[in-house]
Amino acid sequence: MLTFLAKRILQLIPTLFFVSVLIFSLQQLLPGDPALIMAGEDRDPAVIEQIRKQYRLDQPIPVQYVFWVKGVLSGDLGESMRNKQKVLDLVLQKLPVTMQLASMAIIIALSIGITAGVISAVYKDTPWDYAANVFALWGLSTPNFWLGIMLIFLFSVQLGWLPPSGYVPLTEDWRQSLATTIMPAFVLGNAIAAVLMRHTRSAMLQALNSDYVRTARAKGLLERSVILKHAMRNALTPVITLGALEFGTLLSGAVLTEQIFTIPGFGKLIIDAVFNRDYAVVQGVVLVTATTYITLNLLADVLYVLVNPRLRA
Amino acid sequence: MQASHPLSPAQAGVQKPGLLGPRFRGDERERRADETIESPMRRALRRLKRRKGAVAGLIVIALFVLVAVFAPLIAPYDPAAQSWTAVRKAPSAAHWLGTDDVGRDVLARVIFGARASLLAGVISVAIAVSIGVPLGLISGYLGGWVDALLSRITDAMLAVPFLILAIALAAFLGPSLGNAMIAIGVTTTPIFVRLTRGQVMAVKVEDYVEAARAIGNPRWRIALFHILPNILPALLVQGTLSIAAAIIAEAALSFLGLGQQPPAPSWGSMLNSAQRFLTTASWMAIWPGLAIFLTVLSFNLVGDGLRDALDPKER
Numbered sequence: 078m079l080t081f082l083a084k085r086i087l088q089l090i091p092t093l094f095f096v097s098v099l100i101f102s103l104q105q106l107l108p109g110d111p112a113l114i115m116a117g118e119d120r121d122p123a124v125i126e127q128i129r130k131q132y133r134l135d136q137p138i139p140v141q142y143v144f145w146v147k148g149v150l151s152g153d154l155g156e157s158m159r160n161k162q163k164v165l166d167l168v169l170q171k172l173p174v175t176m177q178l179a180s181m182a183i184i185i186a187l188s189i190g191i192t193a194g195v196i197s198a199v200y201k202d203t204p205w206d207y208a209a210n211v212f213a214l215w216g217l218s219t220p221n222f223w224l225g226i227m228l229i230f231l232f233s234v235q236l237g238w239l240p241p242s243g244y245v246p247l248t249e250d251w252r253q254s255l256a257t258t259i260m261p262a263f264v265l266g267n268a269i270a271a272v273l274m275r276h277t278r279s280a281m282l283q284a285l286n287s288d289y290v291r292t293a294r295a296k297g298l299l300e301r302s303v304i305l306k307h308a309m310r311n312a313l314t315p316v317i318t319l320g321a322l323e324f325g326t327l328l329s330g331a332v333l334t335e336q337i338f339t340i341p342g343f344g345k346l347i348i349d350a351v352f353n354r355d356y357a358v359v360q361g362v363v364l365v366t367a368t369t370y371i372t373l374n375l376l377a378d379v380l381y382v383l384v385n386p387r388l389r390a
Numbered sequence: 391m392q393a394s395h396p397l398s399p400a401q402a403g404v405q406k407p408g409l410l411g412p413r414f415r416g417d418e419r420e421r422r423a424d425e426t427i428e429s430p431m432r433r434a435l436r437r438l439k440r441r442k443g444a445v446a447g448l449i450v451i452a453l454f455v456l457v458a459v460f461a462p463l464i465a466p467y468d469p470a471a472q473s474w475t476a477v478r479k480a481p482s483a484a485h486w487l488g489t490d491d492v493g494r495d496v497l498a499r500v501i502f503g504a505r506a507s508l509l510a511g512v513i514s515v516a517i518a519v520s521i522g523v524p525l526g527l528i529s530g531y532l533g534g535w536v537d538a539l540l541s542r543i544t545d546a547m548l549a550v551p552f553l554i555l556a557i558a559l560a561a562f563l564g565p566s567l568g569n570a571m572i573a574i575g576v577t578t579t580p581i582f583v584r585l586t587r588g589q590v591m592a593v594k595v596e597d598y599v600e601a602a603r604a605i606g607n608p609r610w611r612i613a614l615f616h617i618l619p620n621i622l623p624a625l626l627v628q629g630t631l632s633i634a635a636a637i638i639a640e641a642a643l644s645f646l647g648l649g650q651q652p653p654a655p656s657w658g659s660m661l662n663s664a665q666r667f668l669t670t671a672s673w674m675a676i677w678p679g680l681a682i683f684l685t686v687l688s689f690n691l692v693g694d695g696l697r698d699a700l701d702p703k704e705r
Binding site: 091092093094095096098099100103104106107214215217218219220222223226227229230234241324325326328329330332333336337347348351352356359360362363366367370371374 | 542543545546547549550551552553554555557558559561562563634638641642645646647648658661664665668669672675676679682683686687690691694
């Protein structure tokens with residue numbers, strides 16, 4: 078286990094290195110002189126010169142990279158060009174909002190996805206199975222921004238049950254908080270539920286065809302306990318770790334849903350930054366996302382080994 | 391050859407009892423092999439045709455392609471023609487799907503929008519395939535430090551969530567449909583590198599690759615003529631599913647204002663302006679979204695169908 082962990086962590090170093098190169102080189106894609114772009118409307122040569130010095134734009138690119146990485150490693154992701162706030166502070170400030178949204182989405186996705194997957198595997202080739210498969214296809218094919226707009230149309234415009242946009246923190250008023258986040262969380266969870274359903278279905282089918290399930294049935298156990306205790310337990314472990322990999326889908330989705338429901342989270346931060354040409358913030362958000370994703374991946378791998386005794390060396 | 395499909399007519403001749411002695415049985419076996427050989431392509435097509443979903447998907451895709459190609463002939467109005475006397479009019483005989491906030495015909499814009507979506511889907515996947523497949527071939531076939539390097543770069547790109555990387559790239563490149571395609575293409579590339587690499591690693595230990603090496607084929611020849619054809623099915627399936635993802639991504643970027651720029655029509659940007667008029671003009675939001683949904687669903691159906699049809703384990 079320890080060697081596995083050590084190997085896995087060592088592997089992260091080059092990956093993180095390339096992530097940092099990737100994110101750093103984004104700014105090289107900017108057409109024209111970055112100092113001019115950063116200066117914005119202000120065309121004062123003195124200001125431009127100062128920006129050039131401050132961001133070391135007068136130095137060779139590898140030197141710029143080294144300074145950038147040094148800053149990142151000490152927690153300095155640069156500062157927003159718009160309001161001079163530290164990028165790290167901005168990210169940390171928005172993170173709880175997206176976390177709330179993401180956790181609700183995961184709960185929705187797990188409960189729908191696993192239920193549908195188990196039902197469709199147990200009742201394979203029946204109308205239940207077809208219905209679950211249609212649901213999965215629908216979930217994978219619906220653009221989540223359209224789903225969001227349609228939900229607003231139905232529940233806010235037509236029925237008037239839920240607020241169409243805005244956000245209230247959990248600590249302030251939990252009822253209002255849930256009312257403002259339930260639609261975006263459903264939109265986010267929907268697509269992931271579809272993916273989880275497919276994984277669960279195939280894992281359950283495999284488990285139901287295995288020897289230990291046949292043995293359990295031969296012993297005369299109730300079908301319910303065979304499915305719940307024997308098949309499901311074994312089938313769901315890989316599904317849950319695979320679920321961790323859907324974190325990326327979640328963050329991608331958050332960008333759109335937060336935009337539609339005007340929720341001041343992580344996704345809204347990156348879009349606002351894009352439109353304010355606040356490139357340091359864009360880079361910072363991408364970097365934090367990637368690092369979180371890599372860490373979650375590692376945790377999922379470790380978890381998978383831990384729950385699967387056959388892999389434990 | 392493996393056993394034929396249970397329904398194929400060739401099966402009838404196989405069951406003859408072996409009373410005529412080994413020589414005749416041998417002939418029988420040869421004949422059976424002749425009759426049951428079906429080119430992989432035909433077998434895949436036959437199996438694909440059995441899947442109603444995939445066939446329906448293919449038909450819908452064909453329809454959308456026709457609509458996109460003949461858009462100027464089909465569209466009832468100029469998609470960019472504004473009319474201040476017909477602002478946000480509900481669907482009627484004159485405007486089947488209604489008009490938008492500046493009086494443009496929604497149907498005409500949905501029809502022309504098919505161009506941006508299909509083009510973005512196909513071109514971005516073409517970019518991803520043309521970069522990703524060669525890199526995957528090199529990585530999987532050569533192994534060693536080249537593989538290690540390429541794999542870590544792939545990992546790094548996959549570590550950034552798909553849409554966030556695409557948004558960042560599109561933001562730095564500048565908003566336009568072309569840049570959105572490049573951004574989506576580059577972001578999709580690591581998926582193809584990884585898939586190709588994995589497939590190559592699985593195939594390169596097969597006997598026929600060994601045989602090709604033994605008779606002295608150069609490495610590039612083995613990679614291109616012996617390995618590549620055998621991994622095409624997997625690439626085809628992934629390609630189809632990736633087109634679906636790319637169409638959603640283009641619509642998402644255009645929705646955010648990073649793709650197709652107004653006034654040029656695209657389904658994503660139509661949804662963007664529609665959101666502001668949900669209370670008064672819901673038709674503006676329904677139709678472009680439905681068009682994205684149908685196109686993406688069709689590509690997903692065809693992709694799923696292809697996967698089942700090309701799966702050698704399933705007959």
